Structures are given as structure tokens and as C-alpha cells.
Amino acid sequence: MANTYTQIHIQAVFAVQNRISLIHPTWKNELYKYISSIVSKYDHKVLQINGMPDHVHLLMGFRPTQALSDLMKELKEDSSKWINTRGFVKRKFAWQAGYGAFSYSKNQVPRLIRYIQNQEEHHKRQCFLDEYEELLKIHEIEYDQRYIFKAID
Template sequence: MSQSFTKLWIHAIWATKNRQELIDFSIEKNLYDFIWQELNELGCPVRIINGMPDHVHVLFLQNPQKTISDIVKQIKGSSSHFMNRGEFILEKFAWQTGFGAFSVSESQLDAVCNYIKNQKRHHLKKNGEDEFNEFMRLHGLENK
């Protein structure tokens, strides 16, 4: 094969520092729009972003010339800078150091999109930390 082809959908999840509930309904659109734009500029088209006051879920295509770690690090850094610079909240905005990133097959895109779209409903039954731990178990990883 003379060319390289990739199409890697990534479901990334990361939380605010100490899981503080910093992403209020009144500012989440600003934050999500910023993340969407930044990912697109990194060559990572976004399918959906949503979350809760203490974490976000993003489904995007990975740019094959960038590592997932580099992509998420860039997005977390630029978005926290954006939030602090824009004075959206009184407290200092920051993300936790780690993140989760999971591959999504083409056949599961609609299911993952619906899951992300319905975050508010899911979290009536389960908090963000329990949700993340469940993702870790489902993917055969231990939360350390």
C-alpha cells in the first residue's frame, strides 16, 4: 500500500482539579465551544462534547501525526487558560493531571454519541468518579 490511512475515534474523559464543580451550566457552552475549536485546529474533528460540572467527555478523530497525550495536554492547557483569562468563574480553573482515552469502533459511534449527549441523565444515578471507574473496568484497566 503506497499511502497510509487512519480513522481512529477517541472518547476522551477528563475532570476538573479535585473534581470541583467548576463547569456551571452558564459557562459550559463557552468551554465546549473553545475545546471544539481547539481540537479542530489540531486536526482532530469533533463529533460531540458534553459533560458535568466536574468533568467532560469528548468524541473526536485522532490526528495521526499527534499522540493522544499531546492532544489532551494541549486542550486541557489551552482551555484552562481560556477559562481563567475570560473570568468566567471566580475561582481558579484547572483540570486534573490525568485523563482517560478509549478507542471507539465505527459501529459504536451512535451509542457513544448518545451516551455523551445524555450525560445529565446518566449522572442522576452515578457520580463522575464512579462513571470513570466503570470505564476503566470495562476496558480492562485499573484506576491507580
Template sequence: MPGTFSQIYIQLVFAVKGRRSLISEQWEQELYKYITGIVTNKNQKLLAINGMPDHIHILIGMKPSCCLSDLVREIKKASNEFIKTKGYSRSKFDWQEGYGAFSYSHLALDNVIQYIHNQKEHHRRRTFQEEYKDFLIKYKIDHKEEYLFDWIEE
């Protein structure tokens, strides 16, 4: 779109269905590369991706013509099929419905990228449930507990 200038940065967070720990360190990098390809093929810019066995964080530089819900649906659908086709998970793998989407300014990008890259260290101190609820509170997102992810009691 000529004459259209934007800076839209969105961090996506979504979990494995039932928040089961199914993403293995043995193949997580292949999954991240595959998701990077999906985002790139949709003409968006992937800035950071990382996660834990039960969830994933993706930071995307988005164009205003992109529909976020369509992009997330495509990422989940295609990556789910990729995991199944490759036989990576011995258990039935699915992403949970829903996702978190949090926006950032250009000035915050370095901190967000570092936060995403340090997921494994970060989660030694806090659970995904604590992290996700803190995002909702920090960004003043109205929510009801019954609509959050299905949490597995730890």
C-alpha cells in the same frame, strides 16, 4: 500522508481539579466551542463534547500523526487559560492531572455520541466516580485507586 488510511476514535474524559463543580451551565457551551476550536486547529475531528460541572467527555476522530497526550495537554492548557481570561470561574480553576482515553470502532460511534450528549440525564443515576471506575473495568485497564482522580467525598 499519502496511502495512509485509518479510523481512530477516542473518548477523552477528564475532571476539574479536586473534582470541584466549577463548570457552570451559563458558560459551558462557550467552553465546548473553544475546545472544539482547539481540536479542529490541531487537524482532528471533534465528534461530540459534553459534561457535567465537574468533568468533561470529548469524542475525537484522530489522525495517526496526532500524539494523544500532546493534544490533551493543549486542550487542558488552552481551555484553562480561556476560563481564567474570561473570568468564568469565581474559584481558582484547573483541570486535574491525568485523563481517561477509551477507543471505539466506527460501529459504536452513534451510541458513544448519544452517551456523551446525555451526560446530564446519565448522571442523575450514577456519580462520575462510578462512571469512571466502570470505564476502567469495562476496558480492562489496570489501575490503582491512589492514582485515580482526587475524589471529593459527597
């Protein structure tokens, strides 16, 4: 669209269903490439992607040509199918419902890239649930404790 200028940086955080550690180091980079290809298909730009066996952090430059909810729905559906088709896990793979999305200014991006790159080190000190609740609090997002990424009974 002519005369439309934006600078939108979004970190999306999403978890494996029941927060089971299913993302294996032998194929996680392939998964990150696949997720990146979905993001790029819609002309958004992946700035950093990394995670742990039970969750993913995705930082992207986001274009206002698509609803974030639509992108996340497609990303999660397509990547689940991709994982299941390749037989990477013995059970059916699925992402947990919902996600967190947090916006950042340009001057925060380098620090955030380092943070996402260093997920393994970070999680030696802090568990995922504490990390996620901290993100919600830092961004002053009201939330219901019942719907935080917990195991589904």
C-alpha cells in the same frame, strides 16, 4: 502522508481539579466550542462533547499526526487559561492531572454519541467516579485506585 488510512475514535474524559463543580451552565457551551476549536486546529474531528460541572467527555475522530498526550496537554492548558482570562470562576480554574482515553470502533460511535449527549440523565443514576471506574473496567485498563479522579487533600 500518502497511503495512510486510519479510523480512530477516542473518547477522552477529564475532570476539574479536585472535582469541584466549576463548569457553569451559562458558559459551558462556550467552553465546549473553545475545546472543539483546539481539537480542530490539529485536523482531528469532534464528534461529540458534553459533560457535567466537574468533568468533560470528548469524542473525536483522531488523526495519527499528533500524540494524544500532546493534544490533551495543550487542550487542558489552553482551556484553563481561557476560563481564567474570562473570569468565569472566582478562584483559579485548573483541570486535574491526567485523563482517561478510550478507543471505539465505528459501529460503537452512534451509541457513544447518545451516551455523551445524555450526561445529565446518566448522572442522575451514577456518580462520576463510578462511571469512570466502569469505563476503565470495560476497557480492561489496569489502574491504581489512589490515582482515580479524587479530591486532592
